Amino acid sequence: MASLPLDARTYLSTHLTEDAVDAMTGTRATVGHVHLQVGDLAAAERFYVDALGFRTTLRAPGALFVSAGGYHHHLAVNTWNSLGAGPRASTLGLGEVAITVPTREEVDAVAARLRERGLAVADDGATVRTQDPWLNSIAVTVG
Template structure:
């Protein structure tokens, strides 16, 4: 599963931070700090970066002149934040509960355990923990995932540690995957698999596509559940940019050449390449260590 082909993204590909355009910068900063349990890594005028350790996870960009997207638009479905242990996940879930964050639900996906929320401006958030890869099941190149019942109360009773709750921002976390709302799955597959170079890991009845590099269950997903038929986005509150991190600048350069070969226009600043997908979702690809 981890051999990289010339037209595929490198096996060590990872997701970088998600940039959100927000109306209430102070309110969203406090929410991601206190409820999602991220630390403020930097504040620079209208931009606040939050994460864990030195890893940025969410970048908030103050854009009060923008309006909310209309229903049915393409954009962000959720940012999925991966925690290394069930205890750290439980601390974050409990903090979301204490903050009365809008709770969408929970599920055992076989490969992971996940809890779903929304931030105060309606941006979706998934908090999750992965089972060890040795416990994942692959059939004909597709990973087996499901939506099985996960009792949030039972999960917290089993895994919540009062001592860990005293220091909720300790420990590591990262963007594990990003899930987008798109207009149709076929165009998503053409862009993200055939051009960008992810591998398909799962497809659900023409309604959702899951893709990854290096045998992960998914680094990105796209669905039409709320956005079937959506066209290109106009500037709105919500998703500003998705970052993908490749192992080296050579990998970034090769991707830029491949996208130009396919006629995908992009910007290249010498450190990163930036493209728009068919719905004008901005995708920036940067080499590890060069992201900022």
């Protein structure tokens, strides 16, 4: 997993066409994987690995990469700009991180692990919602 430089101006001038912008208007964005800034890697590991059930795929200085099903990573957390940070302001960051799993049994297993750890869980029968230690909203549902 290399970190290579990206010429943002060239990328945008090549890919951000008027047709591309028109196609996005009024649609909801879907991202294949996310990187979240967190205040503490050990707390992030307890939440994302122990409670949610991801597997650690890589530890790097100030970062933890996790996945399901053997993929290189679906989610990464890092402290590169946020070491020691507490909960984020509700006006900052993603609205919600949606995690899809193959079966309702897996959703139920996530909910059980969250409850075992004393974490708040909302379950409407289709989606289990919770928050990580930095108040990022997490939704787990069958995909």
